[in-house]
Amino acid sequence: MKNKIDLEITVPNQTRYLSLIGKIGVDLARVVDQFHGDREAFAHHLNMVLTEAVVNAIKHANAADPHKEVQIRIRLSDKELFIRVYDQGRGFDLCGVPDPAFAPGQLEDKGRGIFIIRSLMDSVEYKKAKGGNVLEMRKRLG
Numbered sequence: 001m002k003n004k005i006d007l008e009i010t011v012p013n014q015t016r017y018l019s020l021i022g023k024i025g026v027d028l029a030r031v032v033d034q035f036h037g038d039r040e041a042f043a044h045h046l047n048m049v050l051t052e053a054v055v056n057a058i059k060h061a062n063a064a065d066p067h068k069e070v071q072i073r074i075r076l077s078d079k080e081l082f083i084r085v086y087d088q089g090r091g092f093d094l095c096g097v098p099d100p101a102f103a104p105g106q107l108e109d110k111g112r113g114i115f116i117i118r119s120l121m122d123s124v125e126y127k128k129a130k131g132g133n134v135l136e137m138r139k140r141l142g
Contacts, residue, residue: 005076013058013068021054021072022047034078034141045120046081052113053085053135061089061133080122081139091133094126 009024011017025046029035035042054070062068071086097114118124121137128134 004078005074007072007074009072009074010069011054011072013062013065013070015055015058018051018054022051024074025050028074028076028081032076032081032141034076036142049117049120049137050083050085052116053083053137056113057085057087057089057135061087061091063089078141080141083121083137083139085135085137086129086132087135088132091128092126094124 005028007024007028009021011021026043029043029046030039032042050072054072057070058064062070065088068088071084073084073086075082094114114124117135117137120139122140123136123138125136126133127136
């Protein structure tokens with residue numbers, strides 16, 4: 001294995017940390033030896049995925065409660081990138097989130113983040129975890 005990376009970040013439940021989390025995704029994409037595609041696009045995609053996942057945890061799962069936290073775990077192996085975003089909320093049914101409407105002039109706010117995440121990652125799951133829930137996202141490399 002050339003580069004194995006394990007990151008664990010915990011941020012307060014505040015949107016002011018979104019750019020920091022997005023930048024971590026950008027920087028990570030630029031150092032992944034296993035990825036052989038368009039690095040700038042990959043960096044942009046990781047920024048979007050991390051930002052959307054964390055904003056959903058802050059605003060929806062944790063209901064913007066300033067006493068809660070969001071934990072992000074990123075694991076890079078030879079074959080995949082595995083991202084987990086933990087929230088302290090009640091949870092929701094990921095399968096029940098409809099794709100946002102894409103009619104001209106209409107873009108529903110509901111489901112847009114999940115749609116983006118599903119579009120950019122190879123697999124997405126949301127399930128119960130200790131003290132809350134976890135959004136798990138995987139991207140194959142190489």
